[in-house]
Amino acid sequence: MTPQSTQPVCRRDRIVEFDGARNFRDLGGYESRFGGETRWGRVYRAAALHGMTADDRERFEELGIVTVYDLRSALEFEEHPDPVPAINVPILGRFMDVNGPPDFAALIDHDHGVAFMTQMCMNMLEWGAHEIGTVLTGLADSERTPAVFHCTVGKDRTGIVAALLLEVLGVDRRLVLDDFQLTERYRPADPDSVAFQRMLGHGMPPEAAAGALGAPRAMMGDVLDALDSQYGGVERYLTHEAGMSTGAVDRLRADLLA
Numbered sequence: 289m290t291p292q293s294t295q296p297v298c299r300r301d302r303i304v305e306f307d308g309a310r311n312f313r314d315l316g317g318y319e320s321r322f323g324g325e326t327r328w329g330r331v332y333r334a335a336a337l338h339g340m341t342a343d344d345r346e347r348f349e350e351l352g353i354v355t356v357y358d359l360r361s362a363l364e365f366e367e368h369p370d371p372v373p374a375i376n377v378p379i380l381g382r383f384m385d386v387n388g389p390p391d392f393a394a395l396i397d398h399d400h401g402v403a404f405m406t407q408m409c410m411n412m413l414e415w416g417a418h419e420i421g422t423v424l425t426g427l428a429d430s431e432r433t434p435a436v437f438h439c440t441v442g443k444d445r446t447g448i449v450a451a452l453l454l455e456v457l458g459v460d461r462r463l464v465l466d467d468f469q470l471t472e473r474y475r476p477a478d479p480d481s482v483a484f485q486r487m488l489g490h491g492m493p494p495e496a497a498a499g500a501l502g503a504p505r506a507m508m509g510d511v512l513d514a515l516d517s518q519y520g521g522v523e524r525y526l527t528h529e530a531g532m533s534t535g536a537v538d539r540l541r542a543d544l545l546a
Contacts, residue, residue, distance in 0.1 A: 303474055304332065306347060308339035311442035311475040315450060315467070320458035320545050327546045330433050333450045335442030335475055336360070338368040345371060357423050357437035359445040377423055377437075379416030379445050380408070386415075393491035401492070401499025402507055405444055409511045412448050413525070421530030423449055424456070428532075428539040441483050443471045443503050451508055455522040456537060457544055461512060471503035 304312045312335070316328030329351070337356070340348065356374035358365055361384065365376045395404055412420070426432050439445035447468050454464045478484060479494065487497040512522075519525040526532045 302470075304347075304351070306344040307341045308344050309334060309337050311335040311471055312436070313442075313467075313470065313474070315454065318454060318457075318459045318463050318467070320541075321460070322458040322541055322545060324545045326454070326457055326459065327544050330435075330544055331427055331453065332434070332436040333442060333446050334436055334438035335446075336368060336440050337370045337372070337374075337436075337438060340371045348372065351434060353434045353436055355426060355432040355435040357426065357435065357449075359419075359423075359437055359439040359449065364440060375426075377419045379412050379419040379423075379448070381416070381419070383411045383415035389490070392487065392496075395492055395496035395500070397493075397495045398499035398502075401496035402502065402504060404496070405500045406507050406510055409444055409448055409508070410514060412445065413511070413515060413519070413529075416448075417525070417529040418531060420449060420452060421526060421532045424453060424526060424530070424540065425532055425536045427453065428536040428543065430539075430543045433543070441471070441475050441481075441501065443468075443475065443501070447471070447503070447508060448511070451512060452522055452526065453540075453544075455512070456526060457541060461509075464512070465505040465509055468508040469503055469505045 302314045302317065304314060306312055313333050314328055315331045315333060316326050318326045320326065356370055356372055358370055358374040358376045359379050361378045361381060362376060395401055423437055427435055437446060437449050451464050451468060454467060455461070483501060484497050487500060488494065515522060515525055519529060523537060526537060527534055
């Protein structure tokens with residue numbers, strides 16, 4: 289079901305409020321160089337959904353979402369399943385299968401944590417291109433939207449997909465980085481969070497964990513600059529490494545811009 293209204297269904301700061309799901313944001317309302325702006329109520333980004341309450345489920349249904357893309361690992365997907373049918377697209381899966389877990393204990397301070405996540409985002413581009421292409425090709429199918437994609441915190445795996453989507457839709461990079469940085473408002477690095485405690489459990493010092501769980505705009509800026517230099521820009525990356533067709537890119541713009 290496609291919403292007929294282009295008015296935002298969330299607060300003016302684009303967050304959609306849930307009791308048990310955080311960092312759930314509408315990607316509508318961003319101006320595009322192709323004309324118009326990204327449509328409200330068509331694509332959402334979020335953190336994990338497994339904590340949704342019964343009231344949350346009712347609110348979720350009101351959004352008319354027909355497709356959920358879960359970007360977490362297969363293990364995360366199994367341990368904390370989504371409360372609604374979801375497609376598991378683990379964009380770090382192949383990297384982890386080949387390389388194994390990183391040496392978290394080697395990360396010492398905040399800057400190490402930021403550098404670690406910058407490199408992990410680059411690993412997503414290299415190793416998760418097929419999965420990224422799968423999600424964006426799905427978003428180009430009007431019968432599969434409204435849709436939401438999410439990971440655990442809704443920052444890096446979700447942030448990469450959101451950044452590539454907004455860039456290919458012609459959103460200015462400044463706004464793309466603004467969108468990434470919003471996670472620092474809606475999902476700040478909390479020492480009591482499951483994600484923070486998981487990193488500590490892997491041997492990462494608290495200072496490095498705080499850096500890894502932050503969302504500084506410079507981090508995503510470095511990743512997108514590297515994408516430009518290594519892959520020739522977002523559209524070339526999507527139509528070559530990620531395996532999207534030019535037709536799918538055209539459909540994204542036709543359906544998600546108004």
